[in-house]
Each structure stands twice: as C-alpha cells, then as structure tokens.
Amino acid sequence: MLTTILRQLSQYTPLHDWFIGLSSRNVAPVLVALALGLGLLLRCTMRKASQNAWGLPLPPGPPHMPLVGNLFQMPQVDPWIVYNDWAKKYSTNTFSEHISSRDITYLEVLGQRIVILNSVKSITNILEKKAVNTSERLWMPVFDLLKLDWSFPFMNYTLFWKAHRKHFHQHLGPMQMEIYRPIIEDQTIKYLRALVKNPHDFCLQTRSWLGLTFMRLSYGINDAQWNENLIVKAQAVHQGFSEAAIAGHYLVNSIPLLRHVPAWVPGAGWRKRLEAAGELSREVSRVPFKQAKEQVTHPSYEERATIARNVAAIGYIAGADTTLSALYGLIIALAMHPEVMAKAQNEMDTSIGTDRLPQPEDYERLLFVQAVVKESTRWHTVGPFALLHVSKKDEHSCRILERFPDPMSFKPERYFKGGKHNKELLDPEFGIFGYGRQMCPGRLLAKDIILAHFAMCMISLFNIKPGRDEHGKEIPLEYKVASEVICTPAPYQVEVRPRSANDAALIG
Numbered sequence: 205m206l207t208t209i210l211r212q213l214s215q216y217t218p219l220h221d222w223f224i225g226l227s228s229r230n231v232a233p234v235l236v237a238l239a240l241g242l243g244l245l246l247r248c249t250m251r252k253a254s255q256n257a258w259g260l261p262l263p264p265g266p267p268h269m270p271l272v273g274n275l276f277q278m279p280q281v282d283p284w285i286v287y288n289d290w291a292k293k294y295s296t297n298t299f300s301e302h303i304s305s306r307d308i309t310y311l312e313v314l315g316q317r318i319v320i321l322n323s324v325k326s327i328t329n330i331l332e333k334k335a336v337n338t339s340e341r342l343w344m345p346v347f348d349l350l351k352l353d354w355s356f357p358f359m360n361y362t363l364f365w366k367a368h369r370k371h372f373h374q375h376l377g378p379m380q381m382e383i384y385r386p387i388i389e390d391q392t393i394k395y396l397r398a399l400v401k402n403p404h405d406f407c408l409q410t411r412s413w414l415g416l417t418f419m420r421l422s423y424g425i426n427d428a429q430w431n432e433n434l435i436v437k438a439q440a441v442h443q444g445f446s447e448a449a450i451a452g453h454y455l456v457n458s459i460p461l462l463r464h465v466p467a468w469v470p471g472a473g474w475r476k477r478l479e480a481a482g483e484l485s486r487e488v489s490r491v492p493f494k495q496a497k498e499q500v501t502h503p504s505y506e507e508r509a510t511i512a513r514n515v516a517a518i519g520y521i522a523g524a525d526t527t528l529s530a531l532y533g534l535i536i537a538l539a540m541h542p543e544v545m546a547k548a549q550n551e552m553d554t555s556i557g558t559d560r561l562p563q564p565e566d567y568e569r570l571l572f573v574q575a576v577v578k579e580s581t582r583w584h585t586v587g588p589f590a591l592l593h594v595s596k597k598d599e600h601s602c603r604i605l606e607r608f609p610d611p612m613s614f615k616p617e618r619y620f621k622g623g624k625h626n627k628e629l630l631d632p633e634f635g636i637f638g639y640g641r642q643m644c645p646g647r648l649l650a651k652d653i654i655l656a657h658f659a660m661c662m663i664s665l666f667n668i669k670p671g672r673d674e675h676g677k678e679i680p681l682e683y684k685v686a687s688e689v690i691c692t693p694a695p696y697q698v699e700v701r702p703r704s705a706n707d708a709a710l711i712g
C-alpha cells in the first residue's frame with residue numbers, strides 16, 4: 205500500500221524512475237529519508253514564505269506555509285512552456301472530430317483526468333458551447349479548512365451560484381460604473397498626489413491605492429483605517445487560497461484523509477495555520493458587511509443578505525491582486541519601451557491638451573493608448589490558465605495559447621493595419637477574463653480602473669524609466685514572472701516622475 209502511494213506521488217518528482225523500483229522491504233529507510241527531506245524543505249520554504257514576490261511583508265497571521273512545498277510542484281519553468289511541450293507530446297483527438305489533436309492535451313494524474321485546451325477553437329467548443337457541462341469548479345479539501353464555502357468563484361454551477369452572479373451583474377454592469385467613478389477618482393487623485401511627493405514607494409503606493417479603492421467600492425465606507433484593517437485580513441485569506449490552489453502545495457489535497465489529522469499531532473502545524481486562516485475567512489465574509497450595514501446606505505444592502513455579503517467580500521479578494529498584477533505588467537512594459545511611452549504621450553497631448561487631467565470619456569479617442577493597454581494584458585497575462593473548469597460528465601477543464609506573431613515582443617502597433625484597426629488579430633481580451641458562464645464578472649470595473657484611470661493618468665502625467673542604483677546608474681529591466689495562480693511580474697525598480705512642474709500642478 206505504502207509503496208503504491210509513494211510511487212504514485214513520485215510522478216511529480218524527478219525521482220519517479222527510482223520509486224518505480226521500490227519494494228515493501230526498503231520502504232522504511234525511504235520514509236525516514238522523506239521525513240528528513242521534508243523537515244529541510246519546510247525550513248527552506250518557511251524562510252521564503254515570509255515575503256511575497258514583491259518583497260512586501262505578508263500580512264500577519266496564517267497561512268504562508270505549504271505542507272510539502274516544492275516537492276510536488278512543477279519545475280521552475282514557465283508553465284505555458286511546459287504545457288506547450290505537452291501539447292506536442294500528449295495531444296489527443298478523442299473528444300470531437302472538429303477539433304484537431306494539437307488543440308487539446310489530455311493527461312491522467314492520480315486517476316484524475318486533466319484536459320488542457322490549447323486553442324480558441326477548442327475553448328469555444330468546450331467551455332462556451334458546452335458550458336452547461338463544463339462550468340463546475342474543483343473543490344479542494346483544503347478549501348474546507350479555509351472555510352471558503354462563501355466564495356463564489358469556487359461554487360459549482362448551481363442556483364446559489366447563479367444568484368451570486370446575478371447580484372454581481374446588477375452592481376457591476378455598465379450603468380453602475382458611473383456610480384463608482386467618483387470613488388475611484390477621489391482615491392486616484394490622493395494616490396497621484398502621494399506619488400508626486402514620494403515617487404520611491406511606487407509599488408507600495410499603487411497596491412495601497414487599489415486596496416483602498418476596492419474596499420470603498422465594496423462597502424461604501426470612506427475610513428482609510430477601517431479599510432486598511434480589513435485589507436490585511438482579506439489579504440491573508442487571499443494568500444491562503446492562492447497557496448491552496450497551487451497543484452501540489454498541500455498534500456491534504458492529494459490525500460483528503462489528512463483533513464482529519466488533529467492540529468496537535470507533531471508536524472500538523474499546517475492544519476493550525478489553515479484553521480486560523482479559516483477563522484479570518486469567516487470573519488471577512490461576515491463582520492465588515494454587518495458593520496457597514498450599520499453605518500452606510502449601499503445599494504446592495506437591500507438584497508438577500510447572504511448573497512450580498514458574499515459578493516461584497518469577494519470584490520477585494522478576486523479583484524485587487526488581479527488588477528494590481530495587470531498594472532505592474534503595464535508599468536514595466538512602458539518603462540522597457542520608451543518609444544511606446546513617447547508615442548502614447550504624444551497622442552494624449554494632441555488629443556486632450558496639457559492643461560487638464562484626462563477624463564474617462566477621453567479614452568475612446570485614444571486608440572494608441574488603448575492598443576498599449578491591450579498589448580500589455582496580452583504580453584503579461586494575469587491568469588494564463590483562468591480558474592479550472594470541471595465537467596459534470598466525462599469532459600474537461602482549462603486553457604492556453606493562440607498564436608500572435610512574435611508573441612514575446614511588446615508591440616501595440618500590431619493592433620493596427622494600414623492605419624486602421626487590425627481585424628485579423630484575435631482581441632487579447634478573449635481569454636484574459638476567462639470563459640463561458642464563469643467569465644470574470646468584474647471585468648468592466650477592472651478595465652475602467654486600468655484604462656480610464658491608471659493608464660491615462662500615468663501616461664499623460666508621468667515619465668516612467670528604469671530605476672537607478674546608489675551610483676545613479678540605470679538598473680536594467682528584465683520582465684520575468686513569478687507564476688502562481690495569479691501571475692505577477694517579478695520585482696523590478698522603476699523611476700516614476702511628473703513630466704513637468706505643470707503636470708504636478710494639475711494634480712493639486
């Protein structure tokens with residue numbers, strides 16, 4: 205039995221061939237070796253886990269620690285490269301005669317079938333046309349400990365999920381953007397003023413601006429301290445979920461029985477951390493809604509309380525880090541391509557002048573700025589694999605690649621042909637926000653923040669350049685991603701300064 209489990213688990217490690225030869229007689233020394241290895245591994249990951257990719261301290265509290273860290277994780281190669289190789293090796297055409305074999309990769313891991321969709325055609329056929337069958341979610345054992353039953357991105361395709369979706373649309377549809385703009389604008393102005401005074405903390409300030417904006421939008425409370433306290437807790441829940449959702453991060457996801465290991469058992473510290481995060485998750489999903497309801501009138505409070513509070517609570521958790529990652533992608537793209545920045549600034553100066561701040565209405569006219577944002581969301585894809593879709597019947601899950609010529613280059617010009625919109629090219633928006641019935645319901649808000657507020661303000665008011673070291677020498681920028689559930693550019697340093705004194709004065 206033990207040897208079988210070890211052989212199965214070893215599929216994820218470079219030791220697979222060795223484990224195949226394992227017999228029940230030599231299993232004891234292997235277990236001792238594994239225990240020692242595990243101890244070492246936990247020590248290493250513990251040090252790493254005290255900071256996130258951007259070097260920002262993680263919020264206090266749990267759960268920053270995987271049980272079996274990197275042992276079962278994919279090798280440190282960009283996952284899309286691995287999936288592309290798999291597409292060549294393991295493609296199949298079992299599912300439909302209309303889809304070619306390179307469109308789909310079919311794998312079986314620990315008895316679980318995984319289907320990777322490699323093309324727009326297979327995604328449309330499977331996740332959109334057959335959405336009734338392919339819109340379930342994967343519930344992991346660790347989610348029970350994290351008490352994520354309120355979190356609707358993990359709900360199956362049920363009436364309860366539909367009620368959440370409807371509520372989300374009612375409050376984040378195109379008409380509602382007008383209601384939210386004053387809040388976004390107020391927070392944006394505060395952020396830009398702070399940035400002019402202190403351009404060094406660009407990354408932290410951008411994060412804080414988005415966090416406060418999302419909390420204000422979710423609960424309607426304009427109290428920075430209240431919102432900040434809540435952000436710290438929501439961030440801990442988000443971190444817990446992000447780690448839990450990475451395949452192989454928690455052994456309990458592969459061996460659900462481990463859920464029942466009591467927290468006092470030596471080595472079960474992971475359970476304590478998950479349980480503490482679970483308590484925070486309950487708190488975040490209930491308490492702020494109750495407090496806010498006592499303080500403000502917010503349109504959503506009139507609705508069914510459970511759904512309204514679940515939707516409010518997920519706004520920050522699903523929206524803030526995804527949007528932040530997209531902004532970090534845009535910023536590094538601009539800093540690495542001064543010619544693109546100059547062309548976008550020129551378009552803004554000629555279309556709206558230099559004597560006022562850009563307004564959301566302006567962006568319809570700014571075709572090149574729009575192309576810059578489009579290209580940055582393609583070049584730096586925040587969720588390259590969306591969230592897993594699970595099928596009810598024997599069908600499928602996830603997604604990937606459609607070809608753009610020279611895909612690794614940042615070229616907003618690719619969206620134009622003969623001076624006009626290039627209709628031959630796939631709109632990168634296909635895919636960025638997911639597929640079918642579970643396509644991201646926050647996409648209008650995300651686009652509003654990214655384009656109508658952030659991109660226009662940054663491009664028209666600031667110059668963004670590579671950062672400098674203590675000798676004043678430019679630090680070369682390199683785009684790499686720290687790939688997890690949400691892909692974030694690896695930390696980089698940029699210099700963000702107003703283009704002129706006049707620009708700084710416009711912010712007040």
Ligand code: HEM
Pocket residue numbers: 356357358369518519520522523524526527530586587589590591592593635636637638639640641642643644645646647649650
């Ligand atoms: C650039 C920013 C964003 C990106 C790239 C993004 C991307 C995604 C993706 C890929 C999915 C999975 C869709 C699928 O399963 O096929 C998703 C789902 C979701 N997103 Fe977003 N998102 C962003 C911003 C937001 C914002 C601002 C909010 C909330 C205000 C939000 C709320 C949600 C929710 C609630 C779901 C789950 C939907 C469901 O399961 O029915 N997202 N998002």
